[in-house]
Amino acid sequence: MKIGVVVNDISTEEAWYDTTLLLSAAVHKGHDVYIMGVGDLNYMANGHMGAFAVKVKNGKSRSMENFLKNIQADAKERVHISSEELDVIFLRNNPCEDIGDRAWAQTAGMIFGQIALEKGVLVLNDPYSLMTAFNxxxxxxxPEEVRPRTLISRNADDIKEFYKEQGEKIILKPLQGSGGKDVFLMDNSTNLNQIVESINRYGYVIAQEYLPxxxxxxxxxxxxxxxxxxxxxxxxxxxxxxxxxxxxxxxxxxxxxxxxxxxxxxxxxxxxxxxxxxxxxxxxxxxxxxxxxxxxxxxxxxxxxxxxxxxxxxKFAAKIIDAIEKKIEYQKYYDGKLPNSYLATLDV
The missing domain is CATH 3.30.470.20 (ATP-grasp fold, B domain)
Structure with missing residues (x-):
């Protein structure tokens, strides 16, 4: 099985990221694994998605630190891989990390993933659905039953009214964000306006009920x-x-x-x-x-x-790779006729 793994940028990956562990699990199971940043993707003249990628070596590294260090060292000698050669593309880039100067990169993985999907490559998670889910x-x-009471707005007056309704104790955070960045507890606070203004710079504000x-x-x-x-x-x-x-x-x-x-x-x-x-x-x-x-x-x-x-x-990472293997097996049985969104979550 040939797997392409898309990240934000190979140089900014960390040894403790799940992606590093998943790369290791895949190569140790004997698969050909290629890692690429969103800036390494391209659209080829023949209509296929391509990428300048690093082929991950099964180097028997004792630590994830050394394993990743070897990958990043090999980044100078990239190979070109295309959707004609890949069985799977695993999208592991986080659009929220590319807000700002790299705004062009936020949807790149999903857009190029859609091209690969149309050429018969299994893309995980489904890139069409991710386009509606990346914030x-x-x-x-x-269902409302599973969610805290929530307001999403850029209007400070709306948020102030919600704040009062919730007994002057709410959570504020950006609509696009991850890793706990710019998350604030507003508890009888006097700086609500400043916090809303700060988050507004990045787009919409989520105001959410506080759960004790x-x-x-x-x-x-x-x-x-x-x-x-x-x-x-x-x-x-x-x-x-x-x-x-x-x-x-x-x-x-x-x-x-x-x-x-x-x-x-x-x-x-x-x-x-x-x-x-x-x-x-x-x-x-x-x-x-x-x-x-x-x-x-x-x-x-x-x-x-x-x-x-x-x-x-x-070994949960190995089980994730096992699940991908089974999907590729079924994709071959059905000669690529199973829809990507169906095959992506097929539990066999």
Whole structure:
């Protein structure tokens, strides 16, 4: 199997990213794996998607640090690969990281992924659905039962009114964002105007009801094919505990991963969102749960597998690669006639 993995930029990848672990799992299973940044993609004169990529070597590195260092060192000697040669393109770039000077890169992976899809390459997650889901507005299409009460606006007066309705305690964050960046707790605050103005520079503001359970952190659950990813009864999930005096539990923001207790309530919430994720071709998703609500869906480059594997002592990354292998097998049985969004979440 030949897999192309798209990231924001090879030079900015980190050893502790899930993408590094997934690359390692794929090459150790004997697959040809190519990593490329969104700026390395191109449209070829023959109508295929192409890319200047680094072929990942199975170097038996003892650490992810050395494994990634070798990949980045090889970036000077890239090879050209096209959708004629690839079986799978795994989109692992995060559009939110390209706000600003690299705005051109935000949708590039999805756009070029659509070209590859039309040429018979399996693209994960489905790039047409990702185009409607690369900001947090997508979450509002899920049942109200699973979501906190939310207002999305650029109007400061709207947000002030919502703030009063919620007892002057809400969460503010940008519509496009990740990793806990620019997330604020407004609690009887006097600087609401300044915070709204600051977030407005990047687009729309999400004002969300504050959930008291957030003081205990959140539960990150990895879903695959519309279901919780599990091995031998162990779930791909972790409890992310906030640092003192910080509402954010993201690992990027200093959250501490601990083993998660998968309750009936967590399973119920995942079961509710699963059918739409499956219908939309969302092969892999990260679900952030606080109390009895889902706070966010992470669909572009959902992470947590590195921490979860350490906690649970199971090879979840290898199981993700196994799932891709099965999809390619079925794609060949049906001679490419299965729609990408269907095949992306086919659970076989």
């Amino acid at each position: 947090k507005m997508y979450f509002q299409h899920f 359970a957030a003081k205990d952190g959140d539960i990150r659950v990895i879903m695959l094919n519309g279901k919780i990813l599990e091995i031998k009864g162990k779930s791909a999930a972790m409890h992310r505990v906030n640092k003192a005096d910080d509402i954010r539990s993201n690992i990027h923001a200093g959250g501490v991963p601990q083993k998660a207790q998968i309750t009936d309530e967590i399973r119920r919430l995942c079961n509710i969102v699963g059918p739409k994720l499956k219908r939309d071709g969302m092969f892999m998703a990260g679900i952030d749960i606080v109390g009895d609500k889902i706070m966010e869906l992470n669909l572009d480059s959902p992470g947590g597998i590195v921490s979860i594997e350490k906690l649970e002592k199971e």
